[in-house]
Amino acid sequence: MEEAASIPLVGLTSWQALVEISKLKKGQKVFIQAGSGGVGTFAIQLAKHLGAYVATTTSSTNIQLVKSLGADLVIDYKKENFATILKDYDVVLHSNKDPKVLESSLLVLKQGGTLVSLTGPPTPEFARQIGLGWHIQMLTGLLSMRVRKKAKKLGVDFKFLFMRAEGKQLGEITNLIEAGKIRPIIDKVFPFEEVNEAMSYVETGRAKGKVVIKLD
Numbered sequence: 233m234e235e236a237a238s239i240p241l242v243g244l245t246s247w248q249a250l251v252e253i254s255k256l257k258k259g260q261k262v263f264i265q266a267g268s269g270g271v272g273t274f275a276i277q278l279a280k281h282l283g284a285y286v287a288t289t290t291s292s293t294n295i296q297l298v299k300s301l302g303a304d305l306v307i308d309y310k311k312e313n314f315a316t317i318l319k320d321y322d323v324v325l326h327s328n329k330d331p332k333v334l335e336s337s338l339l340v341l342k343q344g345g346t347l348v349s350l351t352g353p354p355t356p357e358f359a360r361q362i363g364l365g366w367h368i369q370m371l372t373g374l375l376s377m378r379v380r381k382k383a384k385k386l387g388v389d390f391k392f393l394f395m396r397a398e399g400k401q402l403g404e405i406t407n408l409i410e411a412g413k414i415r416p417i418i419d420k421v422f423p424f425e426e427v428n429e430a431m432s433y434v435e436t437g438r439a440k441g442k443v444v445i446k447l448d
């Protein structure tokens with residue numbers, strides 16, 4: 233049950249970013265940021281299943297973990313700057329909150345490549361898709377103007393993703409897990425009484441895979 237509970241958020245996020253939005257294909261190159269995190273540990277495995285070449289960032293303590301999940305190129309973000317190493321990537325799965333990292337992530341893409349951001353800024357396209365009114369669309373337009381302009385200049389696509397529930401995709405994910413193509417990565421399981429400790433642990437930003445709360 234813990235393993236099952238760890239999957240939907242990261243599984244759907246990875247599926248929607250890599251399969252639905254960027255249509256990642258065999259032989260393409262994808263850069264997955266924070267490969268040792270909840271999303272990263274799932275996304276690396278999904279990208280490898282799709283036949284892509286995977287580069288990722290993590291710190292030295294988690295290099296073995298991300299390699300065991302299939303990462304082809306691992307960059308220790310505390311020692312090296314990915315923007316000076318990676319180039320001509322088809323897809324970037326962006327999950328960093330620093331605006332400077334967002335802009336340098338665009339530079340690793342080749343022309344026509346796609347950056348899918350999980351941390352924003354949200355775009356007017358996203359606001360329209362989920363049915364938000366014109367004033368929110370305008371606001372998202374302003375918030376994302378700088379990065380959209382930069383992406384346009386570079387000839388790449390900037391997309392914002394906010395994961396949505398989708399039963400059919402969960403079914404596809406279940407098949408991959410049952411076939412042993414993707415394994416759930418759980419860091420810690422906390423009892424319900426320790427929900428505050430669980431949240432504090434997640435907030436440290438050091439989790440390796442998912443953190444689960446168990447209800448007895």
Ligand SMILES: NC(=O)c1ccc[n+]([C@@H]2O[C@H](COP(=O)([O-])OP(=O)(O)OC[C@H]3O[C@@H](n4cnc5c(N)ncnc54)[C@H](OP(=O)(O)O)[C@@H]3O)[C@@H](O)[C@H]2O)c1
Pocket residue numbers: 241242245265266267268269270271272289290291292293294309327328349350351393394395396434437438439440441
């Ligand atoms: N938009 C959406 O629908 C959506 C869905 C899911 C998640 N998110 C967002 O996506 C982000 C990632 O979520 P998550 O649950 O995967 O995070 P997480 O599990 O908390 O990530 C923790 C991991 O990130 C690594 N890390 C920390 N700083 C890093 C850096 N500068 N470069 C590379 N790796 C770094 C850490 O490795 P070390 O300990 O080695 O540093 C740790 O293993 C969060 O901001 C989350 O809110 C958005």
